Amino acid sequence: MPDIKKGMLRKVPVIFELGCEGREGFALPEAEPLTGEPLPDRFRRAAPPLLPRLDEVSVVRHYTQLSHWNHAIELGSYPLGSCTMKYNPKINEITAALPGFTRVHPLQCEEHLQGSLELLYVLEDSLKRLTGFERITLQPLAGANGEFTGLSLIKKAIEAKGEGATRRKILIPDTAHGTNPASVVLNGFEPVSIETGAEGHLLPEAVVPHLGPELAGIMVTNPNTLGIYEASLKDIAAMVHGAGGYVYMDGANFNAIMGKVRPADIGVDTMHLNLHKTFSTPHGGGGPGAGPVGMTAELARFAPVPVVDRRDDGTFTLVTGSDDSMGKLHPFFGNFGVLVRACTYILELGEEGLHEVTRRAVLNARYLRKRLEEYLDLPYQVETLHEAVFSDKTLKKETGISTMDIAKRLLDFGFHPPTVYFPLIVSGAFMAEPTETESKEDIDDFVAAVATVIGEARENPDMVHNAPHNTGVGRLDEAFAARKKILRYTPAETDPVD
Amino acid sequence: MDSFKYASTHEWFDPQTGKVGISQFAVDHLGEVVEVELPEVGEDVEKGQEIGTVESTKTASPIYSPVSGKVIEINEELEDSPELVNEAPFGDGWLLIIEPSDPDEVSELLDAEAYADLCAEEEE
Numbered sequence: 041m042p043d044i045k046k047g048m049l050r051k052v053p054v055i056f057e058l059g060c061e062g063r064e065g066f067a068l069p070e071a072e073p074l075t076g077e078p079l080p081d082r083f084r085r086a087a088p089p090l091l092p093r094l095d096e097v098s099v100v101r102h103y104t105q106l107s108h109w110n111h112a113i114e115l116g117s118y119p120l121g122s123c124t125m126k127y128n129p130k131i132n133e134i135t136a137a138l139p140g141f142t143r144v145h146p147l148q149c150e151e152h153l154q155g156s157l158e159l160l161y162v163l164e165d166s167l168k169r170l171t172g173f174e175r176i177t178l179q180p181l182a183g184a185n186g187e188f189t190g191l192s193l194i195k196k197a198i199e200a201k202g203e204g205a206t207r208r209k210i211l212i213p214d215t216a217h218g219t220n221p222a223s224v225v226l227n228g229f230e231p232v233s234i235e236t237g238a239e240g241h242l243l244p245e246a247v248v249p250h251l252g253p254e255l256a257g258i259m260v261t262n263p264n265t266l267g268i269y270e271a272s273l274k275d276i277a278a279m280v281h282g283a284g285g286y287v288y289m290d291g292a293n294f295n296a297i298m299g300k301v302r303p304a305d306i307g308v309d310t311m312h313l314n315l316h317k318t319f320s321t322p323h324g325g326g327g328p329g330a331g332p333v334g335m336t337a338e339l340a341r342f343a344p345v346p347v348v349d350r351r352d353d354g355t356f357t358l359v360t361g362s363d364d365s366m367g368k369l370h371p372f373f374g375n376f377g378v379l380v381r382a383c384t385y386i387l388e389l390g391e392e393g394l395h396e397v398t399r400r401a402v403l404n405a406r407y408l409r410k411r412l413e414e415y416l417d418l419p420y421q422v423e424t425l426h427e428a429v430f431s432d433k434t435l436k437k438e439t440g441i442s443t444m445d446i447a448k449r450l451l452d453f454g455f456h457p458p459t460v461y462f463p464l465i466v467s468g469a470f471m472a473e474p475t476e477t478e479s480k481e482d483i484d485d486f487v488a489a490v491a492t493v494i495g496e497a498r499e500n501p502d503m504v505h506n507a508p509h510n511t512g513v514g515r516l517d518e519a520f521a522a523r524k525k526i527l528r529y530t531p532a533e534t535d536p537v538d
Numbered sequence: 539m540d541s542f543k544y545a546s547t548h549e550w551f552d553p554q555t556g557k558v559g560i561s562q563f564a565v566d567h568l569g570e571v572v573e574v575e576l577p578e579v580g581e582d583v584e585k586g587q588e589i590g591t592v593e594s595t596k597t598a599s600p601i602y603s604p605v606s607g608k609v610i611e612i613n614e615e616l617e618d619s620p621e622l623v624n625e626a627p628f629g630d631g632w633l634l635i636i637e638p639s640d641p642d643e644v645s646e647l648l649d650a651e652a653y654a655d656l657c658a659e660e661e662e
Binding site: 444460461464467518519522523 | 567569570571572573593594595596597619620621
């Protein structure tokens with residue numbers, strides 16, 4: 041019997057269960073008989089690989105049907121806090137597809153690459169203006185890759201002073217992204233966790249005990265993952281500099297302060313920007329992203345190479361640069377197509393437009409916060425910028441319904457849930473970021489959905505606890521999946537799962 | 539369990555057997571445990587040192603050693619059955635056995651009552 045279809049949302053079997061022996065998607069010409077020595081036995085498979093046997097249209101339908109199970113920013117709101125899932129304007133795709141960008145090869149001579157080099161130059165220049173740094177490298181491929189780069193610059197600077205063996209500690213607040221301590225360790229530094237103050241931001245007192253000859257620096261996300269501006273960062277930076285350390289700023293949340301604060305002005309030595317967040321390039325599903333890194337004049341001599349410079353005659357050239365360079369992070373110039381999209385966004389909006397982006401992102405987040413405060417606990421009552429972090433504390437105590445249950449039930453209403461259980465310092469965190477691209481109506485719809493779910497939590501908790509009900513698959517047993525990892529399909533007869 | 543001692547970081551220590559585990563309070567906050575990373579047998583550990591990780595579907599959380607001493611056994615069952623930590627955090631879900639090197643450290647740990655007060659405070 042055929043599977044009952046749930047309206048247009050089809051039940052989709054795994055691809056191995058489709059098709060039949062002998063079916064093919066295309067016809068290959070008869071292979072010529074092999075000549076010469078056959079491959080030695082030890083290189084040959086014992087049995088042919090288990091490959092699905094399908095015709096083309098079945099393959100296309102299979103993946104298109106699966107794609108219908110997905111949520112996307114182009115289907116509805118995606119208030120995933122910290123991830124900044126804003127809409128990417130279509131003009132970005134138009135420019136990125138221009139043959140002048142897609143049909144050049146990075147090994148062509150400089151004269152042939154002038155347009156692409158100019159784009160890199162203009163993008164670096166725009167980012168320099170927004171951040172105040174001396175130099176920006178566009179090579180890093182993602183935020184975490186940017187963190188690695190910035191910390192490598194700090195390491196080079198410390199080594200150049202002959203302090204590499206002693207200056208090894210990097211302070212990281214407890215609100216940090218998990219990638220921060222990982223990047224610190226990857227660079228051979230030692231992460232030291234420091235506590236966020238009661239008001240949700242870092243206080244100079246937390247840094248004081250760590251000042252000294254072992255301090256390599258501090259790594260601060262600003263605004264932090266509670267959406268709160270690190271108001272003491274300027275003072276803290278001065279203290280860290282006074283002790284001989286450096287200041288890294290995780291710029292993942294730059295969309296909240298773009299045009300308002302130039303990080304270099306408050307004492308930041310190096311920072312990364314997530315082009316795929318603040319500057320509207322695609323993300324999710326692993327990229328490709330881009331995490332350009334800004335740096336002060338002191339650190340610039342260690343920058344990755346090559347960099348693009350403008351000659352006096354207005355043409356552009358690649359400079360492979362100094363012997364001090366940390367080297368390359370990626371062949372050629374990074375994820376170039378992503379850089380084209382970000383540059384398009386910047387030029388389309390212009391300086392004033394970018395400032396307006398910040399204002400709207402903050403306004404939207406504050407409006408959302410004000411509306412949701414009615415339904416959920418707000419552990420930090422101070423002013424927040426681009427996102428708001430709630431807690432399920434009261435609701436869980438009163439109804440047994442947790443943040444995860446709300447998140448799952450929101451799927452039934454067609455919303456991607458907010459980020460859950462992060463940052464770690466908030467119990468049952470529910471972290472929502474509407475971004476500037478959502479309209480008031482969109483935000484109101486989201487709030488209405490949350491309000492409905494909270495109502496259900498009190499009247500019909502089973503409905504929420506067993507959600508989602510309207511999706512391609514129901515509530516997944518995440519714990520089972522993580523405990524018994526089955527990473528490869530095995531046919532049913534030999535399937536070890538009971 | 540009443541004879542167990544507790545660290546403020548939510549590990550328990552059984553002075554009778556030297557077993558170390560995480561408390562019910564910790565388990566309730568972690569959610570479903572999916573992986574446990576433990577130190578090597580024979581390793582010397584310091585009180586408060588990060589000696590492993592408990593990973594759940596929500597988060598990964600460090601395990602801090604409640605006492606200084608030598609690791610003499612780890613619970614190998616947890617590699618295949620991390621759910622034991624959820625099912626019986628004070629029983630089959632124990633993590634490792636430490637031979638304490640300083641008896642004073644053991645007596646400095648919280649008793650069951652003081653630990654219950656700490657949990658109540660953290661719930662606030």
